[in-house]
Amino acid sequence: MSHAAAVADKSPSTLQGASLPRWSPWAIAAGSLVLAIVIGLAGGLDSKIQWGLIAGLLFVFGTFGITAKVEGRRQAKDRVATNLVWVAFILAVVPLVSLLWTTIQRGVKVLDVFFLTHSMGVVADSEPGGGIYHAILGSLEQVGLATAIGAPIGILTAIYLVEYGRGALAKSVTFFVDVMTGIPSIVAGLFILSLMLMFDMQPFGFAGSLALAILMMPVVVRSTEEMLKLVPNELREASLALGVPKWRTILKVVVPTSIGGIITGVMLAIARIAGETAPVLLLVFGNPFINANPFEGAQASLPLYIYQQYSQSAGSTAAYDRAWAASLTLIAFVMILNLVARGIARWKAPKTGR
Structure with a gap:
């Protein structure tokens, strides 16, 4: 150069x-x-x-x-x-x-251990004191029962659509899932309320769980369906080539591979229904006392408690503070669910070898 x-x-x-x-x-x-x-x-x-x-x-x-x-x-x-x-x-x-x-x-003005461990009981909405224990218990039971109903049905529906769904039936199921995704929560509550009036039933917690399950199922179906589609077809074909039946391939190969995303979708669906107020207002009706039996009698929930306290806050500072404290508790509950979903997704993510 x-x-x-x-x-x-x-x-x-x-x-x-x-x-x-x-x-x-x-x-x-x-x-x-x-x-x-x-x-x-x-x-x-x-x-x-x-x-x-x-x-x-x-x-x-x-x-x-x-x-x-x-x-x-x-x-x-x-x-x-x-x-x-x-x-x-x-x-x-x-x-x-x-x-x-x-x-x-x-919300931090009245949020303390006493507030979390006591119910309203005989405390009037205009008086200071009381707590949200009865509302937390009602929300946990109602959302838990809704998850026990909606999550398995949603997951199984998604497995059918991805692994077995062909023809007019699969298209019909997909269409109705899309329709259910966009229905207002009040419509689900009115549907369950019509059944309750038909059988002359009084408000109770499980009725709210049924409405919440209706709202939860399409979210679970859509999220699970997308996770199952991400599983490579090569894994399915390899399992089938070894003579493993299709149902066992789904159970042992497809679902474990996508379990992290499925659980994340279920957690996000739980967070979505945890803040619903309209169906609970129609079906559960609210109760200032502790009712641990969701199958009998009116029951409280956190979203309904927030609505009732805020509606009484015009002439009461105590009700106003309780509404904000309950809102902070509900936000913390949803945030914890999202963090748990992220942790499970990270834990169950497929490990790539070097």
Whole structure:
């Protein structure tokens, strides 16, 4: 290699154009926020949400203008697409964080061991004291019975659709599952209520469990169906080639391979029905006392307790605080279920060898 060629290799490339420093997005974001506040104050806009939306628009357009001037329009379009994703993410996260912060701030006022281990009993809604033990017990029993009914039916339906379903029957089942996915919860409650009126039955906890199971089944079917479809056909074919019957292949190969996703889907379905209020209001009716028998008499639940306490909060600070504390408990319950689902999915995920 000649001396000139060696010098040319060591010289910096001229193909690399000018680029913005790494801290430029933060500087543009800070400038957009300051400018949005100035515009908001000058225009008489008092809402911080409006300031945030203005700042987001200024950030996107400012990034495009500065990047186009320094790096070119092609790189500017790429940065704008990335920034739009970040702005959409922030717009989605901010309300959730605000809701969680408000619930924690207002719910911790009366949330203690006494509140979790006592019922309302003879405490009036306008009086301080009382607790949510009866509501927690009712929710656990109603959701547990709904899971015991809805999860096996949903899983078996999904196995039929993926492994056996062919022809008009499978198409009909798929169609009705899609319809059930979109029905309002009040419709499921009205269906069970019509059966109760037909047999002259009084409100009881198991009736709410039946309505919740109806809402749970399509979610379980859809999630389990997708998990079963992810199992490679080679595993099924290998098992069948060894002479293993199809039912045993499903039981020993297909289901264990997808068990993590199936359990995750069931957990998410439980979290979905745990906050339902309308069917419980129609069928369970509520009870300020502890009723551990879901097959006889009215029963409480956390969503129904929140609704009843908040409806009485107009003239009572105690009922208002109890409603927020129960809301925080329900959010914690759903959050724990989601964390358990993620843990099971990670634990049961297929291990890839090196």
